[in-house]
Amino acid sequence: MYDTVQYRRKEVEIQRVDSIMRMLPAQAQQVLEAGCRDGYITLKLAEKYPAVTALDLSLPSIDHPRVVCVQGDITSLAFADKSFDLVICTEVLEHIPPNMLETACAELLRVTSRYLLIGVPYRQDLRVHATRCVHCNSINPTTGHVNSFDRERLMSLFGNRQFTKIEYPGRGVYKTNRLSYAVYERFGFPYGTYQQEEPCIHCGKRLVKPLLSLPARLACLFAKGLETIQNKTGPSKSPVWIHVLWDITVQDSLKCQ
Numbered sequence: 653m654y655d656t657v658q659y660r661r662k663e664v665e666i667q668r669v670d671s672i673m674r675m676l677p678a679q680a681q682q683v684l685e686a687g688c689r690d691g692y693i694t695l696k697l698a699e700k701y702p703a704v705t706a707l708d709l710s711l712p713s714i715d716h717p718r719v720v721c722v723q724g725d726i727t728s729l730a731f732a733d734k735s736f737d738l739v740i741c742t743e744v745l746e747h748i749p750p751n752m753l754e755t756a757c758a759e760l761l762r763v764t765s766r767y768l769l770i771g772v773p774y775r776q777d778l779r780v781h782a783t784r785c786v787h788c789n790s791i792n793p794t795t796g797h798v799n800s801f802d803r804e805r806l807m808s809l810f811g812n813r814q815f816t817k818i819e820y821p822g823r824g825v826y827k828t829n830r831l832s833y834a835v836y837e838r839f840g841f842p843y844g845t846y847q848q849e850e851p852c853i854h855c856g857k858r859l860v861k862p863l864l865s866l867p868a869r870l871a872c873l874f875a876k877g878l879e880t881i882q883n884k885t886g887p888s889k890s891p892v893w894i895h896v897l898w899d900i901t902v903q904d905s906l907k908c909q
């Protein structure tokens with residue numbers, strides 16, 4: 653079972669959350685957190701803002717007088733245009749099917765009247781910690797992340813509008829190489845994120861760690877050794893996330909001139 657409490661204590665996760673808190677605008681009235689999961693950030697938002705709507709694919713259960721829980725899908729939000737003055741969406745867009753990604757971004761922009769804060773993994777190597785589903789035999793990228801972003805891609809998804817703040821929290825993205833990946837692919841991805849909450853993106857069933865023969869385990873151990881050398885001796889450590897805050901009223905006033 654995936655241990656959320658343990659994960660929140662990791663240094664890199666602390667840096668991610670600190671960055672979000674730093675980037676939040678000083679004032680907002682109606683806040684939407686799109687993709688709130690266990691409500692960890694939602695509760696921090698509720699300390700700062702008077703009204704927070706916490707949305708996720710399955711109805712969240714967050715008990716706080718300032719929080720309203722809503723079941724919903726960011727590719728089709730059931731809110732009127734400009735319903736919120738701050739919309740926050742972190743660790744979500746990397747999970748959206750690529751053909752729905754532009755729609756999701758357009759929806760987030762549609763429901764904010766002013767601020768939009770987005771956070772995604774930065775230039776993630778989607779081959780790292782891939783899994784193979786024992787039910788349908790297909791390969792899953794790590795923790796169901798189907799999209800990788802760099803600054804250009806993220807900006808273009810939001811119309812290349814002027815941003816207010818940008819941060820790159822965390823250091824030391826883990827990478828793999830073609831040889832290691834080929835070995836894992838041949839022998840069954842033993843080091844994948846099988847403990848993840850997300851089911852198989854192809855068949856929807858829970859991922860299960862495969863049982864490997866001794867030769868297969870040895871081959872994968874070799875591939876893992878290569879990866880370790882690559883990551884210990886590689887170039888300077890790149891950021892783990894990219895966070896961007898837009899104030900869309902700034903863009904609007906520029907356009908009017």
Ligand SMILES: [Zn+2]
Nearest residue numbers: 785788852855
């Ligand atoms: Zn499957």
